[in-house]
Amino acid sequence: xxxxxxxxxxxxxxxxxxxxxxxxxxxxxxxxxxxxxxxxxxxxxxxxxxxxxxxxxxxxxxxxxxxxxxxxxxxxxxxxxxxxxxxxxxxxxxxxxxxxxxxxxxxxxxxxxxxxxxxxxxxxxxxxxxxxxxxx
Amino acid sequence: xxxxxxxxxxxxxxxxxxxxxxxxxxxxxxxxxxxxxxxxxxxxxxxxxxxxxxxxxxxxxxxxxxxxxxxxxxxxxxxxxxxxxxxxxxxxxxxxxxxxxxxxxxxxxxxxxxxxxxxxxxxxxxxxxxxxxxxxxxxxxxxxxxxxxxxxxxxxxxxxxxxxxxxxxxxxxxxxxxxxxxxxxxxxxxxxxxxxxxxxxxxxxxxxxxxxxxxxxxxxxxxxxxxxxxxxxxxxxxxxxxxxxxxxx
Numbered sequence: 085x086x087x088x089x090x091x092x093x094x095x096x097x098x099x100x101x102x103x104x105x106x107x108x109x110x111x112x113x114x115x116x117x118x119x120x121x122x123x124x125x126x127x128x129x130x131x132x133x134x135x136x137x138x139x140x141x142x143x144x145x146x147x148x149x150x151x152x153x154x155x156x157x158x159x160x161x162x163x164x165x166x167x168x169x170x171x172x173x174x175x176x177x178x179x180x181x182x183x184x185x186x187x188x189x190x191x192x193x194x195x196x197x198x199x200x201x202x203x204x205x206x207x208x209x210x211x212x213x214x215x216x217x218x219x220x
Numbered sequence: 221x222x223x224x225x226x227x228x229x230x231x232x233x234x235x236x237x238x239x240x241x242x243x244x245x246x247x248x249x250x251x252x253x254x255x256x257x258x259x260x261x262x263x264x265x266x267x268x269x270x271x272x273x274x275x276x277x278x279x280x281x282x283x284x285x286x287x288x289x290x291x292x293x294x295x296x297x298x299x300x301x302x303x304x305x306x307x308x309x310x311x312x313x314x315x316x317x318x319x320x321x322x323x324x325x326x327x328x329x330x331x332x333x334x335x336x337x338x339x340x341x342x343x344x345x346x347x348x349x350x351x352x353x354x355x356x357x358x359x360x361x362x363x364x365x366x367x368x369x370x371x372x373x374x375x376x377x378x379x380x381x382x383x384x385x386x387x388x389x390x391x392x393x394x395x396x397x398x399x400x401x402x403x404x405x406x407x408x409x410x411x412x413x414x415x416x417x418x419x420x421x422x423x424x425x426x427x428x429x430x431x432x433x434x435x436x437x438x439x440x441x442x443x444x445x446x447x448x449x450x451x452x453x454x455x456x457x458x459x460x461x462x463x464x465x466x467x468x469x
Binding site: 094098 | 240291
């Protein structure tokens with residue numbers, strides 16, 4: 085964070101309280117978007133542990149899978165999925181604001197840019213599903 | 221029949237007397253066609269002449285009458301009492317700015333930042349007047365027009381928690397205006413503005429809360445200007461690394 089500005093005498097300098105993010109719904113949504121990274125990071129660590137366990141043999145991996153079926157882990161995965169979806173949707177929304185796409189002289193309307201993300205998401209997801217369920 | 225009234229809870233601060241702002245309640249006539257500024261003018265004319273606030277055009281153009289109305293940055297000349305009925309309506313000075321007196325905030329920090337981004341046309345060499353004006357096509361005008369609608373009302377700064385937490389941040393309106401001139405086909409000042417925009421207190425200080433664009437009364441979308449400046453700056457840096465002999469814009 086940057087340095088404080090020099091104070092002029094006679095002026096009242098308001099301070100933002102630690103609860104500033106509760107003042108407006110937009111601030112709360114922003115903080116939720118920031119918090120998503122915590123859940124995504126925990127899930128990525130979990131994924132790395134799973135890959136490591138696979139390398140240690142079928143029995144170790146089966147024990148790991150059994151552990152992940154506990155109610156606590158299931159709740160975590162549901163919450164992590166909700167945050168990951170929230171992050172994805174807000175990220176897609178943001179591309180409509182950030183990315184200017186031009187065709188010739190005309191700018192592609194931002195909703196179409198956002199829609200392009202969703203189409204790409206569906207196509208990639210279907211390809212992965214096909215690859216996992218049909219090919220393997 | 222008694223006239224219907226609405227209560228305004230107005231922030232008062234007298235330099236030299238008060239150590240911090242306090243709230244004073246005023247009962248004003250409730251008229252459906254009155255805006256908050258009309259109610260403040262009524263208080264100043266009929267109740268307490270010492271109430272201090274800024275206003276000028278009264279038609280949403282000059283940007284002088286920006287205040288917090290029920291916690292939201294608003295131009296008080298376009299905030300109708302009927303939208304807050306039955307009240308009370310809380311009127312405070314613009315958030316994140318130092319308060320001079322009552323509802324008047326200090327502008328100098330914003331004006332210094334505005335000057336810093338050089339919001340005017342910069343040419344490497346000026347052509348003589350005899351050669352005529354700089355011509356521009358409708359498409360070239362359209363490229364920056366949205367960002368030229370800023371009226372410097374500073375509502376975006378009041379909505380920006382980053383500016384509240386880190387006052388050195390150049391901020392939404394100044395960056396939107398810098399971006400507006402960078403997009404202008406007549407301008408050649410990108411290189412001059414780049415160090416200001418890519419500074420640690422420039423575009424990279426923004427965490428994309430996005431509320432600056434929500435409160436803008438002119439639909440300028442400063443958040444878009446900042447994020448697009450980030451993309452432009454990142455591309456520019458990448459090109460300077462990949463093609464140091466002249467890949468930059």
